[in-house]
Amino acid sequence: MTPARDGAKEDEETFSIAELAREFDITTRAIRFYEDEGLLTPRRRGQMRIYAPRDRTRLKLILRGKRLGFSLLEIAEMVTMYDATPGESGQLELFLKRIAERRATLEQQREDIKVTLAELEAAEGAAKKRLKELRGGR
Numbered sequence: 001m002t003p004a005r006d007g008a009k010e011d012e013e014t015f016s017i018a019e020l021a022r023e024f025d026i027t028t029r030a031i032r033f034y035e036d037e038g039l040l041t042p043r044r045r046g047q048m049r050i051y052a053p054r055d056r057t058r059l060k061l062i063l064r065g066k067r068l069g070f071s072l073l074e075i076a077e078m079v080t081m082y083d084a085t086p087g088e089s090g091q092l093e094l095f096l097k098r099i100a101e102r103r104a105t106l107e108q109q110r111e112d113i114k115v116t117l118a119e120l121e122a123a124e125g126a127a128k129k130r131l132k133e134l135r136g137g138r
Contacts, residue, residue, distance in 0.1 A: 015051040017042075023056075024063055034062055039076055069102055 021028045034040045035049070039062055042049040051059075058079050065075035078098065081091040 013053065015053075015056055017049045017051065020051055020056060020059060024059060026063070031059065034059065037072065037076065039079060068099075069106075070098060074098055 015023075017028045017031050020026075020031055031040065035042065040051070040055045040058055042051045042055055044050065061079050062075050065078065070078075078091060078095055081094055082088055084090070
């Protein structure tokens with residue numbers, strides 16, 4: 001954490017790209033990608049990026065969204081809602097809606113996998129039985 005400078009509140013801590021990359025165990029390239037996508041908006045001092053606590057929080061939310069399987073578009077929609085009306089409550093309502101949708105998708109995938117595994121087991125059993133017949137019962 002770096003002391004704030006260049007127009008930031010004096011008591012506001014800031015972060016370098018290297019500090020955020022280390023803290024979240026991601027590459028600086030990934031952080032720059034999120035910046036290019038408009039999800040992070042660090043200040044600049046020459047070539048150096050200076051990230052505020054808001055950027056750190058947004059990065060944390062982005063990475064959580066990725067772990068939960070949300071698309072970058074869905075993550076962007078949820079993250080940017082915090083700054084728009086109705087603010088955090090709207091963001092949380094959207095988050096809950098997206099969680100329900102994601103859960104339903106995963107539950108369907110689980111059922112699909114269950115059916116596929118049963119079909120594979122049946123096909124394997126039939127193939128083994130036929131192979132045994134072809135080998136003369138051995």
